[in-house]
Amino acid sequence: MSTAATPQGAPIEVRDLTKTFGSFTAVDRLSFTVEPGRITGFLGPNGAGKTTTLRMLLGLVHATSGTATIDGRDYRDLDHPQSMVGSALEATNFHPGRSGRDHLRVLAAAGGLPMSRVDELLELTGIPAAARKRAGEYSMGMRQRLGLAAALLGDPRVLILDEPSNGLDPEGIRWLRGFLRHLSSQGKTILVSSHLLQEVEQTVDDVVIIANGRLVRSGPMAQLRGAPSTIVRTSDADQLAGALRVADVTSTPGRDGELVAETTDMRLVGDVALRAGLPIWELRPRRADLEALYFELTEGTNRNLGAGATPVEADAVSGQEGANE
Numbered sequence: 001m002s003t004a005a006t007p008q009g010a011p012i013e014v015r016d017l018t019k020t021f022g023s024f025t026a027v028d029r030l031s032f033t034v035e036p037g038r039i040t041g042f043l044g045p046n047g048a049g050k051t052t053t054l055r056m057l058l059g060l061v062h063a064t065s066g067t068a069t070i071d072g073r074d075y076r077d078l079d080h081p082q083s084m085v086g087s088a089l090e091a092t093n094f095h096p097g098r099s100g101r102d103h104l105r106v107l108a109a110a111g112g113l114p115m116s117r118v119d120e121l122l123e124l125t126g127i128p129a130a131a132r133k134r135a136g137e138y139s140m141g142m143r144q145r146l147g148l149a150a151a152l153l154g155d156p157r158v159l160i161l162d163e164p165s166n167g168l169d170p171e172g173i174r175w176l177r178g179f180l181r182h183l184s185s186q187g188k189t190i191l192v193s194s195h196l197l198q199e200v201e202q203t204v205d206d207v208v209i210i211a212n213g214r215l216v217r218s219g220p221m222a223q224l225r226g227a228p229s230t231i232v233r234t235s236d237a238d239q240l241a242g243a244l245r246v247a248d249v250t251s252t253p254g255r256d257g258e259l260v261a262e263t264t265d266m267r268l269v270g271d272v273a274l275r276a277g278l279p280i281w282e283l284r285p286r287r288a289d290l291e292a293l294y295f296e297l298t299e300g301t302n303r304n305l306g307a308g309a310t311p312v313e314a315d316a317v318s319g320q321e322g323a324n325e
């Protein structure tokens with residue numbers, strides 16, 4: 001693998017990263033790592049500090065303290081930033097009068113990249129037909145695709161995307177999922193921000209969840225989902241629990257007389273119930289309620305909801321927050 005033509009990804013490391021705007025702390029001692037060859041979802045409600053963190057990572061904003069490195073270096077110290085990191089922070093910053101192809105050509109020329117990459121990427125991101133159209137006439141979804149094409153021009157090892165599903169229709173979201181999966185299978189490091197867990201839950205391998213600029217949870221998506229288990233309902237839950245115990249399956253009482261068995265083997269649960277002479281009224285895999293978990297982790301922390309939404313907001317108003325409004 002180390003000599004493969006496609007370079008492997010590089011880790012992103014954020015350590016004790018802090019950004020204050022006046023007296024307002026947008027990012028607060030944030031630490032996390034993003035691994036190569038995996039897709040990591042960077043999640044948090046509006047105003048949690050995601051964009052500010054990504055901007056610090058890309059050297060666009062100075063950190064107040066702490067570090068944010070790519071392959072062990074500050075963005076500004078990278079030898080070949082374009083082949084190391086590609087990013088799409090906003091889908092709106094294209095010159096409206098310039099065609100999609102011309103836009104990519106300008107970027108390719110500036111980065112000393114071959115013009116052949118431009119058509120290759122228009123094709124890859126599914127907008128070859130729109131190449132001659134002025135970017136100002138692009139739909140939000142097409143702008144997202146053009147942003148992605150621009151980010152990938154230098155065939156970077158690390159890809160940083162801010163809310164890439166914004167403006168994509170369900171088919172576009174599906175396409176993006178497959179596209180990112182393909183890129184990560186090449187070993188690239190992919191960090192994707194979103195304010196909705198549901199939007200990325202089928203796309204990402206790992207999550208980093210922040211609220212009020214602070215880390216609230218990070219780790220593999222599978223861990224967030226919890227151990228898979230089976231829900232079973234019968235006439236006598238206690239008796240079935242005993243029979244399952246004999247078969248080496250642990251279970252705990254759930255809601256409304258349900259039993260949650262710590263196995264995904266529904267056939268085993270059915271066979272045990274049959275042997276115990278118990279009817280099966282319901283048998284289904286248990287899925288973690290990620291929406292509820294995400295809400296619990298980030299509840300009431302949307303700092304963009306205006307004064308009074310949270311106590312933190314009162315502080316924000318006295319800082320420089322209003323300066324960019």
Ligand SMILES: Nc1ncnc2c1ncn2[C@@H]1O[C@H](COP(=O)(O)OP(=O)(O)OP(=O)(O)O)[C@@H](O)[C@H]1O
Nearest residue numbers: 021026046047048049050051052195303320321324
């Ligand atoms: N230049 C700035 N001056 C003052 N406050 C700022 C500045 N940039 C960001 N903020 C504030 O910092 C907080 C975090 O903003 P940020 O854009 O990083 O959040 P986010 O998680 O990306 O949210 P969204 O999904 O809404 O973009 C917000 O309350 C925002 O108003």
